[in-house]
Amino acid sequence: MPEPVLSVRHLKVGFPTRRGTLTAVDGVSFDIAAGEVLGVVGESGAGKSLTGAAIIGLIEPPGRILGGEIYLGGQRIDTLTAEAMRKVRGRRIGTVFQDPLTSLNPLYPIGDQIVETIRTHTPLSRAAARKRAVALLRETGVQGAEERLDGYPHEFSGGMRQRVVLALALCAEPELLIADEPTTALDVSIQAQIIALLKRLAKERGTAVLIITHDMGVIAEMADRVSVMYSGRIVEIGPVREVVLSPRHPYTRGLMGSIPPLAARVPRLTQIPGAMPRLDAIPAGCAFHPRCPQAFDRCRVERPERLAVAPSCEAACWLYAVPRVAPAEVGA
């Protein structure tokens, strides 16, 4: 098996406060191989974005990494110096944020911002970098790239801006692309275009992609594998088909139940009662147990490990602890 591009091991991120440290990401582990797209899905506050921020080393203080390891192409990066990490960002890890409207500096033409990034990471001359910028913009589907290079961000539509952001993220040919809610701020019609573009570019270049979203539709459309996060932990991870069609964890099942299926006619959508706990009140045992319809004693005291539930599919749920219940019986 080839070495994964990104490998996250037992990552723990928290915020020190007056009343003790709040843990927002707790023991998260996953791998992404070259050319693979891993989706991270969960409610807001589940720790998805913080996981992404931890990988690029840009957690906003006072938040910080409390434990675990992050490897990029086999090299450990969470212990790098600030300056070394800066050279990894943009060069080896590209990033796309949620809101293309605010991701670009309003006071500079987009061309300047692209050229600046290219020249930070490559020895290209200004003219060569400009040529590269035009090529990139063409590749990301910006019409009339050459003339638009001198346009200011406010002169572009939301979808066009996200294409520019994508060009910026890819301009140094990174091994890994982290896309944090890349389509949430866009019109539905534009969303599909951006998703398709992202998918095509990643496949062409063999870039590993970590896509963070709360939208299962985006995951289904784009990802190869998906990891479901709840309250700072991964509760289920596996191939998208597997997770979407036969979710194992009760939370995932609830999540799938809340999406209207297009093909089948379902009388009504189910909803998970309650809400995700706040960081200062994460219950003991399985964080989901107060809302779980199938919780039993063990869930209230012991935190579930991630258990293999199907080929390359894992769930952190005591329902799958071997002697107790066979997976087939669950949820009938």
Next chain:
Amino acid sequence: MAHSQSPMEKQALAIPLSPFGRLRDSDLFQSFMRSRLVVAAALVTVLMLAAALLAPLMAPQDPYDLGSLSLLDANTPPAWAQGGDRRYPLGTDDQGRDILSTILYGTRSSLLIGFSAVLLATALGVTLGLCAGYAGGRIDALIMRIADVQLTFPAILTALLIDGVMLAVFKSHRVEAGKFWVLVISIGLAYWVQYARTVRGVTLVERNKEYVEAARLIGLSPIKIMFQHILPNVMGPVLVIATINLALAIITEATLSFLGVGLPPTEPSLGTMIQIGNRYLFSGSWWMVVFPGVTLALLALAVNLLGDWLRDALNPKLR
């Protein structure tokens, strides 16, 4: 991150606390105790307030009673310096007034004028802000345009102008007697704008909320709605502005007095004292400037520190 509370969490949060315990647990109190500087500032402020209130009891001499002054004692240096007199611990001024007593009385005037001016500015600004925000339309436009124009001028200039106009309108001997009110009005009118703008902003938001709609439907008068229902929402920011404003008002009063349009030399405030002392700076009578100057600076600094802290504590975004 928006979460509703789970039952679990409600349990965790329902630790019973005594009122004092709740105060001690509050973020405001915690951030107060964390900064030694702020505690010191509060201490200085309280001490000065006490000294000002108790001035008639504490002061060795009544500086307003011209009969008790002796020109023979004029320009006496502080007690510990050469030529000092034990009756005058901080020395005397050119009239033979005890500097310590005059500072106590002067602080009293400064604080009294400061508080009154802030009260006036707050009352005026909050009322106009509420009206502008609640009524909207032409009233709003009129009030806010006036605010805009006044905002182009520094407050000190506005205060000077009002002061000058009052001086011209009333006969000067009548002004002398009512100088206190002239100062309160000039300073109060110079600082209402910030209150009005802040209160208007909050009012605009609150006006459209359901509870105001409900109050309107049950037939409460606009005045009642504005002052009983909307006003409580703006008390936080108003308190912050008022605190910072108090420091500004004290400085403005001192400045006006220094410029010779404030309190007369017979009833000196800290600013007047500094103005008098400034004339004797070159003859080496440093104590006439230094003691009132330090008092004024300490007072303004302490109040400013409190205001700064209050602003940061109530606006966690900037922390």
Next chain:
Amino acid sequence: MLAFAIRRLIEALLVMLAVALLAFVLFRYVGDPVSQMAGQDTSLEDRIRLRQELGLDDPVFVQFARFIANAVRLDFGISYQMKQPVLALLAERFPATIELALAAALLAVALGIPMGVYTGINRDSWLSKVFLTLSLIGVSLPTFLIGIILIYVFSVWLHLLPSFGRGEVVSVGAWHTGLLTASGLKALILPAITLGLFQMTLVTRLVRAEMLEVLRTDYIKFARARGLSNRAVHFGHALKNTLVPVITVIGLQLGAIIAFAIITETVFQWPGMGLMFIQAVQFADIPVMSAYLLLVAFLFVAINLIVDLVYVRIDPRIRILGRGQ
């Protein structure tokens, strides 16, 4: 862009008109011009004739129109106190105040912006805390007290710098400047520091607050995610965005400096317009007061207008949107 400039111009004119109305009310109704201009022994008939000559019996709006027409021609009447045309008095003192104000503004900007940027970037360093404490002291110390302290230290104690006046002045055309003589420059140092210190603390605190605000924005986060160096992020991206609001305030402060010069000029007996204004207030010299008011308002409005146009050059969005608050 043109529409924007025109709208700004109209707004500026409206502000000027409001201030002119104020100055007119001052001029016309506060204090009686006739009794000020006439002597004790002027007869009643002479007074009535003087009233007519001055047009004080005309309808109010005619008088206001005449007042504005006069003001536009820079005719502000005769000073009650000095018995000279106000214009001549102002013209004589204008250069002193402008030179002082510009020196102070230069000081405030040249030191305030770097200090603000530093404290904004290095939020928790000890030097930032020193700067911020100093700036708080600067805000708390009244200008006149700073002046007195400086005089005491540098003039009374060290005998290094003069404590009053402008020093030697040379004429360049109609402009009397103190900037070309050694004694003039020496005399400028203390007043400029006194006047500039408060503005410097303001600029520092403002730049810091803006810097903190900008550093939290998405495009700064994205700039970091692109791997740009701290230098490029802080000075290339953050600083320029910080300057947009800062320029407005600095512009406004330039006006404030001219007004605050009143205090500094009093402390240092600097022969500028502020000193004249204070004397006018003490003597209720209404023509000088209203002329000063108009002039200061005009300077404020003009500076604001310039600032708005500079703003447009820096921020491309405004070229289309107009300035939204």
